Amino acid sequence: MSKLVLLVEDIPYQRRSLSDELKESGWDVIHANDERDALYRLQVLHKEGKKLNIAAIDLGLPPAKDDPLKYGLQLIEKLRSQKSYEDLPILAYTALVSFDYAAVVRRLLNFRSSFICLRPMGEDVQFVEILEFVSKGYLFLSPAPASYLPSAVLAHADPLDDKQWETLAQLSAGITQNEAGKKTGVSGDTIKTRVKDAKTILVGRKELPEDARTEELIAWYRENRVRYGRD
Structure with missing residues (x-):
């Protein structure tokens, strides 16, 4: 049985890298560049009668500037407001480190969404393995990002x-x-x-x-x- 993931990522090389990982693990991937594109592609899926297994959403979607995670969180909130997606497993992620980690996690927990920081200590996060875990209905919360670590650790990385x-x-x-x-x-x-x-x-x-x-x-x-x- 095929597994379908919506990958919402605006950075081309990041989108390509994550997509390749997912495809190698047997996932069918639908791409979206931003909030508007994601909502459109979900409409198309619904009309085609296709079942989405999970959404992986980069929180740092454009065009946010002052609040870099605004539109990713906003997209998740919109999904949760729709009956079709109120129980959809969601894996939110970001490569950013300059944000209020605790506040973001609280909001995501309210949305029943999992969260990971990509490469929190300069090491690759096992993205596909975590996504598989979340797709089965489990919640996963990443350790705090690198900005929470001592400066010596950051310098080393x-x-x-x-x-x-x-x-x-x-x-x-x-x-x-x-x-x-x-x-x-x-x-x-x-x-x-x-x-x-x-x-x-x-x-x-x-x-x-x-x-x-x-x-x-x-x-x-x-x-x-x-x-x-x-x-």
Whole structure:
């Protein structure tokens, strides 16, 4: 019997990585990019008479800025308000660490939703195994994110060096690699090497896919700079 999961994730490389893991474990995956897209796809599923086994929802959905988890929580609340999904297993997750952990967990418990922090200590969370567990009707709550750990632990978990972070910050600001070299007094080749080395490290840690483009590296930087105290 096929197992169907709705994966609501707006970051392309994260969506692809999680989707690949799920498919390898026998799950059929329906993708949605944001709250509106998710609600539309659920309508289509309902019309087609297909049964959804679980929803996996990134809490950090766009376009939230001041409250980065607003739209993920809002989507879960809307699902719980619909009779068709009031008992649907839901696994909420985030890679962010700068949020009120206790408040978020309280809200999710009210929604009868499970929650995990992806890579809370720089290590990969066993996402599929937890999703399988939650799909059977169990609740799962992640340990607190890395921001709750001593700064020494965070520093140890930092995968990149200062120069690599500096280069990613420049690229994130729209500066080209050649311009970044001129601003820091190094050659364009040096900047390219930093970018290449950063990709290699993150691919090795399974935080980026092997064929990651520079755009995906920049997206990783924007998602993780707070986590490593680089904001």
